Amino acid sequence: MKKTLVSALTTALVVGAASTTFAAANPFSDVPADHWAYDAVSQLAADGVIEGYGDTTFRGNQNITRYEMAQMIAKAMAKSDVSAADKVLIDKLAAEFSDELNNLGVRVSNLERNADMVKWNGEARYRYWSKRVEDRDGVHNEAGKDKQNTDRLKLRLEPTAEVNQNWHVKARLDADINTSKDTGATGDVKLARVYAQGDYKNFQVKLGKQALFSTETNGLVLDDDFSGAQVTFGKDLKTTLEAGRWDLDNADYAVSTAAAAKDSAANYQGIMLNYAPNKLSLGAGYRHFGSDAFTKVASYNNSSSKSDDANIWSVGAGYRFDRNWNLEGAFAKNDEADNYNTAHNIQLSYKGADRVNAGTWGLYGAYRYLGENVAFAPTYDTALNNTKGWEVGADYTPFHNVYTAVSYFDGKQLARSDKDAKVLFGRVSFFF
Structure with a gap:
């Protein structure tokens, strides 16, 4: 690390003061008054950003360590009277030296708290589905058709507002447009999430409307939202407790159809355990849902005494062989349902696209079995209600923050084992 980096820091930090007369005295014997950096070094020493070596020398021509540079950045971060231009450069330096700053006990988030109190992230997403579900009129396809193509646009905005050092309020706004029909395309905007998050x-x-995701199975059972409370604690072994209400309109076809005629939401309690200290990851979970809607699901129980509960047990495991290959699997069962009450998945992945790194890509192959009375809202883009089959997919990042993916599912319907269920899916996302 040469003097040029120190010069960049000192010059930037005195931009705001360059128009004024420096009154600070120079404490360093090796920085003469006619040196180009005399004013900057004197002012930064007066501000406590730099200290020199304790023997009245600055040693500006000497290489410095990353640790020493991080010390100067930390002191610059503590300054409150800096210009907007200075703050931008400090942000960049803090990101570059984040590891060293963390070792010094200075979190980069401390710098962020000095910036705007509300931050926005977002995504513009296009998705396409081509479904071929044999003899399933009115279930997944338009009446009288085995085939259905769907185009959807989504604009997602995610603001985060700081309350204090530990608490933030987060939200998600989604605007969806169905472009499958050239005329009369419909759109809607909804507040999908809003919750307070405390981090210790x-x-x-x-607390609030937040994500409902079965982390122990990597989304085999659920990938949706619920209203309630979630608490997560632990280091290597993480325990998550959840309780609240889940909107059944977002469940699979069988449950959501029954919910529309009976009870639109279910009481929910759940616990997840996840352990991932190294290449091996293990998870287990239990979830209870209570709703009269389950008594109206035709495939739920054989007996005349219909259960209004869903008790789902789930386990998952994964192993990362190296930086490229990853194998994962999961299993779930609903003890209250008599039919289509199990779900399982196994997937082998190679690499994987990172949306911030252009040129990254990945491939995967998977086998999925999605019983409709347990895989209520799985995360898979090609997921069809009550099906089993093979899936292959690929993703690619052509440019920074531009993500693309394509996948194909070739399977059978569980209730009609000789009937096909095929889905082609594509996606392009622009993150900002």
């Missing part, structure tokens, strides 16, 4: 050492709490 090895402890996190969320």
